[in-house]
Amino acid sequence: MKRIISPPRSQLDKLRQPLTPGERVVLEFFDRHLPPQWEIYIQPHLNGLRPDFVLLNPNMGIAVFEVKDWDLDALSYEVRPREHSAPVLLGKKDGKTFSLQSNNPVEKILQYKKEIYEIYCPRLKQRAGFGLITAGIIFPFANMDPIRELFGPSTQYRSQAYQFANLHPIVGKEALDGDDITTVFPKALNGYDKRMTQDAYLDMRNWLVEPDVAAKQRQPVEIDRVQRNLVTSRTKSGYRRIKGAAGSGKSLVLATRAAELLGQGKQVLVVTFNITLIHYLMDIAVRWPQSGGKTRSDITWLNFHAWCKRVCITEGFEQDYKALFTQQHDENALRIGLPALTGRIIDMDTEDSVQRYDAVLVDEGQDFLPEWWAILRKVCKPDGEMLLVADATQDIYETAERWTNEAMKGAGFRGNWVELGISYRLPKVVQKHASNFARSFLPQESLSLPNSPQGDLGLEPCELRWLQVNEDMANEVCSEELLRLTTSGSPGTLAFADLTFLSDNRKTGYEVVKSLGSKGIKVVHTYDPNDKEQRRQKVGFYMGDARIKATTLHSFKGWESRALVIYLGNHTDAKSLALLYTGLTRVKRHPDGSCLTVVCASPALEEFGKSWPDFESKTLSIADYMTLL
Structure with a gap:
């Protein structure tokens, strides 16, 4: 069985954030000693976080590791206790003391573990599921005694977690040099844990798969x-x-x-x-x-x-x-x-x-x-x-x-x-429905419709859904559909950072972003009610961001994504129709599949929506809809 390593080894020298020497040592260590069922994800895009390594096994569980290349002799480190707050990590050099708390691995690794449990694997069983997640820290070039001494105040403050040492290992170079995999990762060689379900595996894997734009x-x-x-x-x-x-x-x-x-x-x-x-x-x-x-x-x-x-x-x-x-x-x-x-x-x-x-x-x-x-x-x-x-x-x-x-x-x-005249981006099924839309609703004299490459069989899978709604249901339905994609495992290799939400108006878009935020899902968006701040958001909007993307249909012109959810309100004027066509043509084919969902509140487009492979009407009152959730 060949191990999954993402990004693959052949691409590691091309990463935007190159691996440190210590991270390379740890990668080789894991690849040498872990059973092949353990998948290794390197610097994954994790909802805005970028842990060094996440390990995933469909039968055993999840592990997240922070790697620190620190030379404890090159800089003077101190962890200083604080009243009513976590101890602060400080550095001292040339007589100057400065805070390194944002880089404190004890705090950072526990944050990773908490978010994995609360956000990325929502179908893990309560309490028991927390024990499926190992959160470890590795110092490839430092000895264990000074590490233990330095971070003693931090682990004591977080004693509720660190009383379970097998779930929160902290190791130095001795364990790596001695090829001691069970010290670095105590659960590495275990064979099965009934708490690890297929749902939990798919939930986590979709967060870990490298985004298409990064590859x-x-x-x-x-x-x-x-x-x-x-x-x-x-x-x-x-x-x-x-x-x-x-x-x-x-x-x-x-x-x-x-x-x-x-x-x-x-x-x-x-x-x-x-x-x-x-x-x-x-x-x-x-x-x-x-x-x-x-x-x-x-x-x-x-x-x-x-x-x-x-x-x-x-x-x-x-x-x-x-x-x-x-x-x-x-x-x-x-x-x-x-x-x-x-x-x-x-x-x-x-x-x-x-x-x-x-x-x-x-x-x-x-x-x-x-x-x-x-x-x-x-x-x-x-x-x-x-x-x-x-x-x-x-x-x-x-x-x-x-x-x-x-x-x-x-x-x-x-x-x-x-x-x-040849469209290389659009999946064949999307090309068909987008062309039908253009012929039905756009000015015929200006049509320039996409054609498939010669010999294109359209074999790449593409999930098309049309949800007809009332306007007062838009926020709930759009949020529900985005969350469905984050837990369905379809397409199987969809990275959440590739998921994009487009709205025809800022108000609805902002409500959807807030709804996702209340569930811990981070979104990079351009919906701020303040015009000046919105402009700054547009300047900072790019597909390489590690979070879900959300913007207006206007702002996504020229872009592309393999996973789109589009909202169109109750409008059928020429501008709105041209906007929807633009949105439909933003979806990009992918060998492992793509998906496009339209959430539409315009009754004039319902008949067109019924021509889609997956059509569902949710035109209930908001009160009735909420009783179904």
Whole structure:
């Protein structure tokens, strides 16, 4: 039987957080001495926590280990008791004393154990289930006597836990050097524990499986022949426009083209409409091996209005910038006033103090106005390069219609659009239902529907569910569905950090986040009621975060996830329908399966929902629904 190690050994040298020498010693020790049924998870994404190791055995239980490479002679350590509080870990060097309490392994490991029991394995039996979890600390390069002396006050304070030494081992280098697995992990060689159920195993495993986005970050970008040609070439004029259906690789081409140009020593500006899309593009660009540099730092990545603000502030027009938002409605200021001010500033710049670029690349171009494009052209160097990618089918801001043939001629383009027609992202069953939705509900003249690759059999499993609800039930049903996915083990290798919730409005989204939070489920989201804080949340939103993701349908444009729960309220206007189509096309195929659930409160879409493989109506009153929970 081959042991499961995640991430696999072949990927360990590519981890963003490299293994320390001590962690490598411990990994080799566990792999040598543990029976093969014990699965080893390295630095797992655990609801925002990152323990060094978690061990999982479907027949025996769970273990979490913290590894400390500390040299107790290199720094003076002290654990000082405090009244009515846990003892504090202090360090002292060059006469200065400082707190290391946030890194106190005794406190940290007990926190891991408590959360595993209370949150990640909700179906473990009360009290008895707690004994299934071992929480250990390993010092690979320190002797046991000074370790015992140093942490004596901490273990004494936590005596209720540490009276069970077999469940809370603390070991030094002697145990590792002596290949003493039963001292390091007393339950390692036990064969069976009836308290460990299949439900508990699946609950824990879904928290431990490496998120898809983390694994992808270590792999080179995969592109087809047509995409590669677009990435590695330019037109004679330097202007190129690309359109294509959802999942056809438009953003992939743009991000890798940016990285390719960086490798050629070019100065590159990448502009989006959505703030949140920036991280996604950066995650693609870093995977292009020909970049020749640091794509995150050496390419300028900004959303359009942030770029406008930067020009205003750096050129000394801060007061004019602020005045825009006191004299005009914010929407008018962003749509008209700020771009116009930015254009005037660039026109007045006779000394080239405004940053110019060899290439300006614009993603989600259907969300831009032609006037914005014209302003960006002003900062493209002579003989530079401009790229616009778009999908009019995802026109949620109703701006695509402004891009008339006449406007295109005045924007520097010649010839036809380059069209990408093959969708590599969408599972075949999702492609079918998304296309049916577009044909039924979206303007036919702007449709750009995805096609499957030639020979695609659509063998990857994909779970599709449609839940029809009343609006007053949205919070409860969405929360219930997210929790169902965290305990169902379907898909079997779904990592919770890959789970994404999308809402058409911030209010419902915020209520769902609070509901999950009350159950201990941590979520990175962009729903804060405060607009300024929401903007900060968008800047910090990225798929590599170790928590469940939650944002609006607007903010997830251009992104992808293998596990989506989408909420749409009681709306059937053109914008809401375009939003739902955008959401449907965000799901990504995966060899081990993907899942998409729509929670819909619009009666006008119920008949469409009934065409899905799994349809359920929950249109009860909130009082009736609560009695069923």
